Amino acid sequence: MTLRIILFFLLFIEFSADVFSQEKQIVAIKIEGAKKTDVPFLKSILATKEEQQLDSIILQNDIVLLKRLPAISNAHYRVFTADKKGYNVSIHIDENYTILPNINLWTATNNQFSYKLGLYDYNFLGKNITFGGFYQNNGFDSYAINFRAPNLFSKKWGLALNHQNWKSEEPLYFGQQSANYLYNNISFEALGLYQINLKNEINFGVNLFKEKYQYLSGVTDPSIPKQLNLNKMLFKMVYAYNSLDYFYQYVSGFKSVLYAQFVLTENDFQNDFYIFWNDFFYYKRIGDKGNWANRLRLGLSSNENTPFAPFALDNNLNLRGVGILVDRGTGSFVLNSEYRHTVYDKNWLAIQTNIFTDLGAWRTPGGKLNDFFKKEIIRIYSGVGLRFISKKIYNATFRIDYGFSILNHTGQSKGGLVFGIGQYF
Template structure:
């Protein structure tokens, strides 16, 4: 009798604890433009699968990383037996973003750029758009990026650009201005390994043209150059960032590797790579500490066409436009962002920042990074005007002041956070 009772108790306890909580249905609420099936495609939580709160939390972060989603959260309700209904509530961004910029070039020409991008084209998590730019020369670009076109993990990106600008080249302590043109066609495969790891890989076919305009000349530097090139690209991302409207927390690392081949006497085949490390931390209710460390090297050719540029809009705020080039770069940007005002659609942030950078000269050595002539330090303050309902609708203005010798200063304007 005791044996029978023991066996019955065992089976009752086993049955109680062996029944996993399963998902009866997933319902997404709040989607207006975005297709429901596209959102469900990227979710790891599926109908009929085990209910896993950790996996659901990761799915919410996946959704908040999409340009179309400004905020998301989930709710779980018991249905019957071991079945549960999951409700995913989202707030959509407005994702059709016009672009309009005005500035003056290095030779004081008036320049402008207009464009239009939809970051949720057809409601399918596709970014599609283009731009036209006139800075004394005509430029345009067309971009298509669909990270979940083929499945929840596989996608594709296509880019075409015809870029023309006047750019300075530096050689023998001299400077010359060239008309630079880059006509490129790029195809990339996009693959999401899992929640934190993603890959991009592909090829870019492009043609570069340099034509002398003014400045110094040298028998070792051509007055005109026209060369076709091929670029193999590989990008690996580790992304563990979490978003809450304008606030970001967590760590992200992004590695870029490129191998460029060409056939001309002035530019050899070269390898270039760099890694961006991002670290963000919430400080209190309104503060956000943001950091970006970039470390990059390329083939160390002694050429005025070195790939790493020292520029206002890329690395050091206040330094100027394309003031130098190098074959290596180490840059650390750090800033504290504080929300000064906020309502349901608008946030205004103030920030204080420090930008540190150093370069390796073309043909130089690693000791160039420690040379005081190559080290730049800039500090400054800025403002951010953020529309919380429109993707990347952040108007940015910073004023940077150089702290190292012979430093410059100035304002930097832009769309989106600096990093």
């Protein structure tokens, strides 16, 4: 009897092992549509691997990951039965063209004709590396060189290196008056990039920079030097939560990005200071052609009573139609909301119309938190715009918006056109 029990037990174990071993594995993964992108690199960043059990949830997450890469505009997969023991997985990608010139022409507030010429490859060597730079002339010479490789060391670890020599004429505000200064920032930055998982990423590092201010014109103040040379060190941390899903020009989901910086400075004019802000994004598909997009920015910095406050009020940053660098503050509250509707959509081109409302309030330098609720500080602009979107070139969206003032007690701009490359947010 005992022998029969032992034999039965052994047969049961063998049968169970045979049953569980029948769970089919992935025999082969094939990636189609890759021309410039390196296929072994793509396979290395996928969680789906050959000789592992097929998991549709993991595979779908890999598709989301691929669609977030600058090199890929869209991706989908199919599964085929290879034999009795396995599957073949075929992933098809639509590649973007990722070598892009950066050309901008404009007239600055001092009527100086300005231009910016640059070239960036957002898929350098076919390995999701961004590499490039630009030269800018706005009456002064500026340039930058940028390198970002999120998967340089492994699937999770990467590196970013940036060098910039930036010059611009900027207004500094003294109450109701202002002066124009030549601002020069020379910086060297190194960041470590770590992808915790599909939805969470952290970047951290240091930026060594020199700031120079040279008085040009306007009012003067005895407390503000006409010339400054400041050596500074900035410690930076960026944490991002990203659950966005992309389908060509359409976006859905939620994203949050927290920026935190601490600046050490060796001078008697400025103290060490901190600055942080969080951008919250929410996107929702509306029907087949609509997209509702929202951005909320909350930020604070050390509350020094200085014209060099870090948060700027500007057309291209937060409120469309408000003007160029019209104010500064030590706190920022901005809400941007717009509805985008596709009116034309073919193989390579999509055209969207949009209506938007931008609302913002600032804490004045040395002010209080209740500044955010003062009607003389709050600005509201609304307007309409157009988007011309290439579905084959990464970030190739030409946008034009016209914003007009709904609430503005300052006597500043009542509205204006805003041009740019890429969606506003």
